[in-house]
Amino acid sequence: MTRKNLIIMAILIAIFGFSLWALLPLQAPENGEAAEKLGKTGLQFGLDLVGGVHLVYESDFSANATDEEKFSSMERALTIIQKRIDKYGVTEPVIQSQGTERIIIQLPGFTDIETAKSLVEQTGFLEFREVELDNTGQPVYLSDYLQMDPLQFIDGTEIEDRIFIAEIPGEEAIEYLTVGFLVQDENGINFRDASGEPTDNTSLQAYANSLSWIRARGDDGTPLTGNLLSDAAAGIDRSKVIPKYIISIEFNSEGAVVFDDIASRLYPSGSNDLLQGRVGILIDDSMLSAPYIRQSHYGGTGQIEGNFTLEKAAELANLLKSGALPMPLKKPPIYQERVSATLGKNFIDMSWTAGIIGVVLVMAFMILYYRIPGLLASLALLFYVVLVLMLFKEIPVTLSLAGLGGFILSIGMAVDANVLIFERMKEELRTGRTLSAAVEAGFNRAWSAIRDSNITTIIVCIILYWLGSSIVASAPVMGFALTLGLGVLISMLTAIIVTRTLLRLVVSSPLSRRTALFRIDRGRNK
Amino acid sequence: MKFDIISKRFWFFAISGVVLLVGIISLITAGLPSGIEFSSGSLLTVSFQEDVDHDEFVAEMGNLGYTDIIVQETRAGEFLIRTHELTDPEKTEIENALAMRFGEVSEAQFTSVSPMIASETTSNAVIAVVIAAVGILAYVTWAFRRMPKPLHYGACAIVALVHDALIALGVFSVLGAIMGLQLNLMFITGVLAVIGYSVNNTVVIFDRIRENLTRGIGGDFETIVNNSLVETLGRSLNTSITTLIVILALLFFVGATIQNFVIVLIIGVVAGTFSSVCIAPSLLVVWDNGEWGRFVPRFLAAKSKA
Numbered sequence: 001m002t003r004k005n006l007i008i009m010a011i012l013i014a015i016f017g018f019s020l021w022a023l024l025p026l027q028a029p030e031n032g033e034a035a036e037k038l039g040k041t042g043l044q045f046g047l048d049l050v051g052g053v054h055l056v057y058e059s060d061f062s063a064n065a066t067d068e069e070k071f072s073s074m075e076r077a078l079t080i081i082q083k084r085i086d087k088y089g090v091t092e093p094v095i096q097s098q099g100t101e102r103i104i105i106q107l108p109g110f111t112d113i114e115t116a117k118s119l120v121e122q123t124g125f126l127e128f129r130e131v132e133l134d135n136t137g138q139p140v141y142l143s144d145y146l147q148m149d150p151l152q153f154i155d156g157t158e159i160e161d162r163i164f165i166a167e168i169p170g171e172e173a174i175e176y177l178t179v180g181f182l183v184q185d186e187n188g189i190n191f192r193d194a195s196g197e198p199t200d201n202t203s204l205q206a207y208a209n210s211l212s213w214i215r216a217r218g219d220d221g222t223p224l225t226g227n228l229l230s231d232a233a234a235g236i237d238r239s240k241v242i243p244k245y246i247i248s249i250e251f252n253s254e255g256a257v258v259f260d261d262i263a264s265r266l267y268p269s270g271s272n273d274l275l276q277g278r279v280g281i282l283i284d285d286s287m288l289s290a291p292y293i294r295q296s297h298y299g300g301t302g303q304i305e306g307n308f309t310l311e312k313a314a315e316l317a318n319l320l321k322s323g324a325l326p327m328p329l330k331k332p333p334i335y336q337e338r339v340s341a342t343l344g345k346n347f348i349d350m351s352w353t354a355g356i357i358g359v360v361l362v363m364a365f366m367i368l369y370y371r372i373p374g375l376l377a378s379l380a381l382l383f384y385v386v387l388v389l390m391l392f393k394e395i396p397v398t399l400s401l402a403g404l405g406g407f408i409l410s411i412g413m414a415v416d417a418n419v420l421i422f423e424r425m426k427e428e429l430r431t432g433r434t435l436s437a438a439v440e441a442g443f444n445r446a447w448s449a450i451r452d453s454n455i456t457t458i459i460v461c462i463i464l465y466w467l468g469s470s471i472v473a474s475a476p477v478m479g480f481a482l483t484l485g486l487g488v489l490i491s492m493l494t495a496i497i498v499t500r501t502l503l504r505l506v507v508s509s510p511l512s513r514r515t516a517l518f519r520i521d522r523g524r525n526k
Numbered sequence: 527m528k529f530d531i532i533s534k535r536f537w538f539f540a541i542s543g544v545v546l547l548v549g550i551i552s553l554i555t556a557g558l559p560s561g562i563e564f565s566s567g568s569l570l571t572v573s574f575q576e577d578v579d580h581d582e583f584v585a586e587m588g589n590l591g592y593t594d595i596i597v598q599e600t601r602a603g604e605f606l607i608r609t610h611e612l613t614d615p616e617k618t619e620i621e622n623a624l625a626m627r628f629g630e631v632s633e634a635q636f637t638s639v640s641p642m643i644a645s646e647t648t649s650n651a652v653i654a655v656v657i658a659a660v661g662i663l664a665y666v667t668w669a670f671r672r673m674p675k676p677l678h679y680g681a682c683a684i685v686a687l688v689h690d691a692l693i694a695l696g697v698f699s700v701l702g703a704i705m706g707l708q709l710n711l712m713f714i715t716g717v718l719a720v721i722g723y724s725v726n727n728t729v730v731i732f733d734r735i736r737e738n739l740t741r742g743i744g745g746d747f748e749t750i751v752n753n754s755l756v757e758t759l760g761r762s763l764n765t766s767i768t769t770l771i772v773i774l775a776l777l778f779f780v781g782a783t784i785q786n787f788v789i790v791l792i793i794g795v796v797a798g799t800f801s802s803v804c805i806a807p808s809l810l811v812v813w814d815n816g817e818w819g820r821f822v823p824r825f826l827a828a829k830s831k832a
Contacts, residue, residue: 056643113636114614332613334640343571343634347780354779358772365768402715405776405784409719409791412772413726416765420730423761449733452669453726459661460722464715467654471647480715484722 005504012498016383019390043393044092045108046400046479049348051341052108053116057329059101062160063184065327070100073326076227077103080325084119103329113338122284125328126226126320128259129213129280130266132162139275143208145182146201151189155214159184164210165280165287173307176287179207196331213280213287218258228255232320234313237303245313247304249320256300267296283316284328351404358411359385366415370422372506373499377418380498384414388483388490397486403479410487416453417495420446436507443500450496454488461485529759532752535808542689542805549696556703558695561608561710562637564651566644568612571635572621573604578628580605586627590620598706604634608708611638651714655691658718659684662725666732673736678813683728686798686806690724691717693797694790701789712787720794723769727762727802734758735807747814751807759803766799 047054059077061070074097082095085107094106107116132140132155140154142164153159162182168175180199181192193199215223222228231250236243251259262279270277270293280290281304288306308316363381366374388407392399399407425442433441461481468478506512562569580599587595587607596608612620617636625631639647667680694717701707734754745753773795777788811817 058642117614332638332640334643335638337637338633338635340632340634350780354772354775357779358775361771361775362768365764365771369764401780401784402712402787405780405787406719408772408776409769412769413723413765415768416726416761419761419764419768423758423764426760427757445737448737449730452666452733453729455669456662456665456725456729457722459665460658460718460725463654463658463661464718466657467650467714467718471643471650476711477715480719484719 002504002508005501008497008501009505012383012501016386019386022390023386023393043389044396044398045344045348046398046403047106047108047344048337048339048401048476049344049399049404050108051111051339051344052106053110053113054107054335054337055105055113055116055120055333056098056335057103057105057120057333059103060328060330061101062327064159067100074100074103076326081105081120084122102334109341111338111340113336117333117336121329121331124226124316124320125284125325126229127282128216128224128262129163129282130216130262131275131278131280132158132212132214133276137276140212141208142179142204142210142212145191145212146204146208151182153182153184153189154212158214158217160215162212162214163282163285163287164204164207164212165290166207166210167290170307175307176290177207178285178287179210180204181285182212211275213282216262216279218261222254222258224255224258224262226320227326228252228258229320230255232317234308234310234317235303237305244305245308245310246306247308247313247317247320249302249304251300251302253300256298259300259302260297263293263298264296266293270294283320347401347404351401351408355385355404355408355411358408362412362415366418372511373418373422373425373503376499376502376506377415377422377495379502380418380494381411381415383498384487384491384494385411387494388487391486391490392483397482398479399483400476400479402476403483406480406483407487410484410491413457414487414491414495417446417450417492418499420449421495421499435512436504439500439503439507443496447496450492454492457488458485461488529756530752531755531804532748532808532811535804535812538800538804538808542693542801545693546689546696549693549699552699552703553696556699558699558709559702559707560648561708561713562639562644563711564644564648564709566639566641567608567610568617568638569635570607570609570612570617570620570633571600571604572607572624572631573634574624574628575603575630576628577603578605583628586624587620590623592620596706596708606635611640647711651711654714655718655721658721659687662687662721666725666729669729670732670736673739675814678810679732682806682809682813683725683732685809686728686801687721687724689801689805690720690794690797694720694793697793698786698790707786707789710786712784713790716787716790716794720790720798723795724798724801727765727798728806730761731755731758731802731807732810735810748811751811755803755807762799762803766795769795 059070059074061073065073078095078097081103082093085093085095085105090107090110092108093110094104096104098104103120105116105120110116134140134144134154144154145151145162153162161184164179164181166177166179168177178194180194181196182189183192191199191201191204193203217223228251229249230252233248235246235248237246266277266279268277269275273292277292278290279293281288288304291305304316306313359381363378366377366381368374370377388410391397392407397403421442424446425438428438428441428445429435461484464477464481465485468476468481471477580597583599583605584597587593587597592607592609594609598606598608600606607620621631621633663680663684665680666683667676670676670679673679698707698709698713702709731754734757735751738750738754743750743753770792773788773791776784777792780788
């Protein structure tokens, strides 16, 4: 019995010692020293505490994208965004999907929200389009749609958006201007202006002679987009009188087939300089060029012309190569948050103060009220605090402000099991049991109450965690649920095992004869 | 017996009834001032190098065309603005104008929530509260399955937690109207924490009732419930005290940002302790005695006696 107790005692001291060693020093090394898993790393704080940017975007998938397509596109998009962010040296960025359409980006310590957004939003979405044809094979203009009521797609086989592009003669070359879209959504077919906002017919009248462009697709219906690109590089086209900067592109094997499908279909018209024979090359809905197709075979290579400077051509090529997002993102982000670093630092300091004061006061209360058992419960509470912080660090749990709040709240609740046990002990003593019998009975009888009451708290924490994972602004809820739930679980352990071991030790010592220290009010019926 | 709690049950119901009534009236008339997480919009915290007068700040925002906004001075020279969902150009315009007027400005925090996210958050929060209630009902009923009427325990625990959640909402609505508090996600987190806390307390008392019933120590159900209550009273109060200690530490040392959370917790711990000790066990007795139909007569009788 005593021997067993001593062994448990030794194990507990070992756990405490290890936890303390793993925790200290609390703060991460300031001078950017490499952090180690044990001993050196500080606790991991959420971006509401260290400052940073939190963005949530919704993908703009086409209406008929399947779940598998969405899934694989999301996977690719995450990798691509990761690559772009990596160049900025953000430590521990979180880039993940939520559901099938949302992308969550958390950049702790990176507080430039504008840069963060442009980094993510530069979709570099390359696509090829062709002119929509009516049933007589003639090009469709915006005017055709403006006269139509109710709206329906003229080329009924193509149900995705139309882009209307005005061609304005510039000083050197033709300039392309995206004037609007025709899209089909839950409200039926409707017009959108250049920024994607719903609009009416009148505002588009000025550009009624714009051509309607639909996606260029291969024979199997695959649209030709940047997804099918294998390489892109900036170059100079010297075949012109004035040499021009171009982007030469190379398709992968699937892209090469799709491109040739399109080329051979458009070639007859293109070689006759008919509008129907042009292919439009667009990045992020802006047309760069719209050349006539003069060959029926391109063998997987091509070039994009436009009014580029060298820098612009290089930037575009880079964007196309390193990461065209598989799908565009809706702008603005559906959730955005930016916290400055100094604001967060204050919260950490304030939480420490609150935590330390909380622990000290709870310990003071326990000792004043329960004397020796209270002192032991206080030691168990210290054990609890150190153990939980160690777990936070090693798992690791990213601590948000709410998470710290949950942890501090759990300090107050952690002694609950001890309170239950001690109250029970006092009752047992009143019935005339010896101290050591009362200790054992107190623990045994209080167990069912401790178990059932804590399980209900844990149920709530699990549901809170689920709530957190299902909503966007989730950090506070999830952090709170995790720290409180973990806290309740660990406190059951520490309050019972640590306190019992210590109490057994004390009960077998001379101290146990000084009954006043145990607040034994035997015989008095309270 | 020194404490006879259960016999005063109709007084407790009356006290709860009054607080609930005030809360519900406030909820109906003033409503809950929902923050951007639930109603969409932007929160922008700007801080200035020098102290800026609150009224001048509001006036300047008015000049910029932002009249229908909420401005809160978080500390000297730092303001929290709540407005509609700001676009990037709008935000830049505000910050530039403020810098022109009051000197160098830095953006301490910016949050923007779209309507879609807001409505999702609202519905998920409601679902979470409902699932939590059902989960607890199921667990408590299961834990007390060997008792004669297990569903009574679950149902009374639920009534107690709904009572606490309603009081938290009601008092928050009153405070919201007075202090300009806004209901945010931390608030919902707080409400759920209160639910957990309230049930935790209730279950400890029910556990004692279960034990005393199984041991078959004399007396009718009402006496056993009362004895169980008195036996666990020390624990109920002490745990509330230690929990309140840390909550007050949070209130005084962390302050404004998690104010909502802390306020809900304080209301909830007080209401939760009251409901666990005074309401839930009383309900068990009322239900067991089949007193539902005699609420008002009993209350009037008790009143005339007093």
